[in-house]
Amino acid sequence: xxxxxxxxxxxxxxxxxxxxxxxxxxxxxxxxxxxxxxxxxxxxxxxxxxxxxxxxxxxxxxxxxxxxxxxxxxxxxxxxxxxxxxxxxxxxxxxxxxxxxxxxxxxxxxxxxxxxxxxxxxx
Amino acid sequence: xxxxxxxxxxxxxxxxxxxxxxxxxxxxxxxxxxxxxxxxxxxxxxxxxxxxxxxxxxxxxxxxxxxxxxxxxxxxxxxxxxxxxxxxxxxxxxxxxxxxxxxxxxxxxxxxxxxxxxxxxxxxxxxxxxxxxxxxxxxxxxxxxxxxxxxxxxxxxxxxxxxxxxxxxxxxxxxxxxxxxxxxxxxxxxxxxxxxxxxxx
Numbered sequence: 001x002x003x004x005x006x007x008x009x010x011x012x013x014x015x016x017x018x019x020x021x022x023x024x025x026x027x028x029x030x031x032x033x034x035x036x037x038x039x040x041x042x043x044x045x046x047x048x049x050x051x052x053x054x055x056x057x058x059x060x061x062x063x064x065x066x067x068x069x070x071x072x073x074x075x076x077x078x079x080x081x082x083x084x085x086x087x088x089x090x091x092x093x094x095x096x097x098x099x100x101x102x103x104x105x106x107x108x109x110x111x112x113x114x115x116x117x118x119x120x121x122x123x
Numbered sequence: 124x125x126x127x128x129x130x131x132x133x134x135x136x137x138x139x140x141x142x143x144x145x146x147x148x149x150x151x152x153x154x155x156x157x158x159x160x161x162x163x164x165x166x167x168x169x170x171x172x173x174x175x176x177x178x179x180x181x182x183x184x185x186x187x188x189x190x191x192x193x194x195x196x197x198x199x200x201x202x203x204x205x206x207x208x209x210x211x212x213x214x215x216x217x218x219x220x221x222x223x224x225x226x227x228x229x230x231x232x233x234x235x236x237x238x239x240x241x242x243x244x245x246x247x248x249x250x251x252x253x254x255x256x257x258x259x260x261x262x263x264x265x266x267x268x269x270x271x272x273x274x275x276x277x278x279x280x281x282x283x284x285x286x287x288x289x290x291x292x293x294x295x296x297x298x299x300x301x302x303x304x305x306x307x308x309x310x311x312x313x314x315x316x317x318x319x320x321x322x323x324x
Contacts, residue, residue: 034282035219035290038297042215048190051209 067119071111078107143282150194150220151182151277154270157193157213158186162200164227164260171263181270190216195273197266198250201229201236202243204309208301211249215298219290222277224269225252228259235259248313249302251289 003010031037085092085100092100114120129139140148160168172178172186187193190213202210214223225246228234233244246252253276256269281287289295302309 036293038219038290040215040296040298042212042298042301045212045216048213048216049209 064119064122067114071114071119074107074110078104144278146282147278147280151274153185154181154183154195154222154273154277155185155187155193156183156195156197157190157217158188159213160199161202161206161210162227162229164199164230167260167263168197168199168226168266171266176263176267178267178270181267181274183270190214191218193217194221195224196221196250197224197226198230198246198252199226200260201234202246203241204243205241205304207243207246207249207309208303210246211299211301214250215301219297220280220288221290222253222273223250224254224256224266224273226256226266226269227261228257231255231257243309250299251314 081100081103089097132139160166170176172184178184183195194217196210196214196217198210214221223246225231229236229242230246231252233239233242236242237244243249254269254273256265258265261269282291290297299314300312302311302313304310
């Protein structure tokens, strides 16, 4: 039987397999013979460092501040746009002014919607 | 094996050993400490691992940030009662075989803070300490000395027989009891029975 150059490759492949698996097998056998497995609640715990979470992260909290924060963020961003708009106001074309007006109206509509929903009243 | 014969053969250039010795030789020269420090002793521990003192010469430079990969716990500094349960938990999460070095007066007995209401009077109340390194803080050379002593201790350990270490016994539990926070002090079983209870509790 003559496999040509492939016999050589097959031998190398087998050697590579044995080289990789032999240490794993030895480690497994060593563990079986010498070191008894002792799993435990603390050892198997996922959490390693620091203090445990007290008592849990799943809590109810009031969402009012979150709404305030979102609305503040909108107007904060609006200020950033308004300043360059005011500086360049004289040189702007009609279309640019219209676009800016649309932008401000959209935000104002958002504010009116939030106001109408009673978001701005702190309960 | 006969020690005389072994010496004679090694003089002739033939090295004979046992699996046990080979195993211990490998373990003692590749201790992986857990990377955590509790107080000022940790600074000396860091210095010992850096280039000037170079703990890598003794194979113990691979500080692991996870207890799952570490086999040496260097308790470097004051153990407060609030921190003690975490220290014991970290030790419990380390794989066997594992060792503890109590570095400095605080880790040994509480040191200058011994009478503090919040200071544990020695980590050996909860962990089996292998090597005690006195000093406040011990210099890096002292830590290296302690490490060498630990290496000698590991080299003497037996794999079989009645003198084998605790973790090789089938029926000995693998985890040490984690102390709990009581109303005034840590509660839970302690290792060292001969000590008197805390003066403050």
